[in-house]
Amino acid sequence: MSAMETDELPVVLPSSTTSGLSLALHPLPILNISEHLTRMRLQTRSSLPFVLGALLGTQNGREVEIVNSFELAVENDGESVNQAFLVTRKELYKQVFPSLEFIGWYTVAERPTAKHIALHDQFIVYSSTPLLLVMQPSTLFTSGTEIGGQSLPLKAYEPTIEIRDRKSRSVFIEASFSVETGEAERIAVDWTAKGGEGGTSLEGHLQTQRAAVKMLHDRILLLVKYVSEAIAGSAKKDHATLRALSALIASLPASENRGFREEFDTEYEDVQLTAYLASLTKSSNILNELVDRHLILTSPREERGGGGGSGPRRRGLMGRQGDFDRFHM
Known part of the structure; x- marks a missing residue:
């Protein structure tokens, strides 16, 4: 089968074919992929740059959990993966997170193509069935689509073998996933979603201060209006209120008053x-x-006189x- 024929054949099986994989995705890899894409867009000034990374997690039979991720280095314009870099990073993560294994890889694309099949073959040495997580750009993503119960521009694929015309080839099956979060992850995601503003306590404190200043300003305007009307004679003079206002004004700092x-x-x-x-x-x-x-x-x-031993002391005292x-x- 030629390369042109391979490009013409779809690499994703129809949606009627189910994966049967129980996949859980944590927020951290989602944030990492999004940050990776944003940074590459700024560096390359391209709306759809080439993004590639590894997925780390745990697998127990057909239950897979994706917990973390890291970026990968590529060669030949994205056609091959830098294997030395991948092995080094994987071993470093293994030292810090011994329970995490290489689960698959991620990229950014509209849909998987033959190029992704070629990349998939390079990851088989680290996992027999490396999963593929594709982030779809927002311009190509339909917001009404529900993925794993969440409106996220992500799709997960499980690799499999298709036999066509007595020939086998690698293809992908779309796998549903759910987003799993722990308590610490919920706090971090909530802080990130609010723009990293330093927590809701600061915002609440500032809102309270703003409300107090606004209330003070409104009451000062009310007092100024009352005094103006009392001077003009349109309001009845309350001497107790006027004395309280006078005492309040006298207690205020008058640093702007030159005479003071x-x-x-x-x-x-x-x-x-x-x-x-x-x-x-x-x-x-x-x-x-x-x-x-x-x-x-x-x-x-x-003048001292006499030779007595006690004489000088007496004269001295005197x-x-x-x-x-x-x-x-």
């Missing part, structure tokens, strides 16, 4: 000067006491007492 600022600065300087003078007075008092003590200790004594009396008269 000048008066405040003057009082502030007076207080600072008073504190400075008090400190000087206290320092002068301490210095005066030190001078007095120095004079008492160094003042001249009376001399200190005389100095003390002289300096404190």
Whole structure:
């Protein structure tokens, strides 16, 4: 069978053929594929760039669970997979997630073609039946289509062998899937869906603050209207209310009032000067006491006389007492 004939034959069996595979898809690979596609669009400036990656998960008989994914490197314009890169990344993920195995691969396309069959054959060495997850671009996706109970631009395919004209070839069977989420995944998806705004608590706090400011503004306008009408005589004057308003205004900061600022600065300087003078007075008092003590200790004594051992002490005591009396008269 020539390559042209292979391209003309459909590689997906009719929808009447069921897969019978129980497939569960987690949100993380969906987000990874979407991010991969968006990044490649920006890098290549193409609406439909070539995207290729591996799917990791667990398989127990016909029950398959896709948990994670990672990107793959390609060669020859996307015709072949960089096997060394695939093996290295797979082993690295195996060290971190020992329970996850290579389940299949993903790409972005309108539908599987013969090119995808050629890529599929390169993954058989890692899994006997590698699954294919195709993300369909939004421009080619019908929003009314239900996939696995979810309106997602994704389709899953299971590989199989078709015998036609006594010849066998690889084809795909569309498999239904369901989205499975854990508690941590639901929180992460909810945060991502809200644009990563830092959580709903911040939004609620800001909304509360906005409502409080709006209420305060409305009440201030109401008070201004009442005072204007009271001055104009169209409203009855309530002296208790007016006194409360006057006290409220007096308690408000008047930093924008130039007269208030000048008066405040003057009082502030007076207080600072008073504190400075008090400190000087206290320092002068301490210095005066030190001078007095120095004079008492160094003042001249009376001439010492006599040879008694106790005489000098008596004269010394009397001399200190005389100095003390002289300096404190």
